[in-house]
Amino acid sequence: MSKDRIEGIINHHTKQVYKNACRSLFERHKLLLSMQICIKIQMADGKIDQDEWNFFLRGGQVLDRST
Numbered sequence: 001m002s003k004d005r006i007e008g009i010i011n012h013h014t015k016q017v018y019k020n021a022c023r024s025l026f027e028r029h030k031l032l033l034s035m036q037i038c039i040k041i042q043m044a045d046g047k048i049d050q051d052e053w054n055f056f057l058r059g060g061q062v063l064d065r066s067t
Helices: 003-022 027-044 048-057
Strands: none
Touching: 003 027, 027 048
């Protein structure tokens, strides 16, 4: 299979998963699903690494609170 065809199949299935999942979600949760899908796609492409994602989720950690 050509690379373009594989990308088309992946894009189609990603859209279908999103559409079907959105049927059972409240409106306020659809944005979170969109963000999760986008983050996972960017992680697979190497645009976001695990350390960046962990920093986004947990924030910066203070190791020495006295300073």
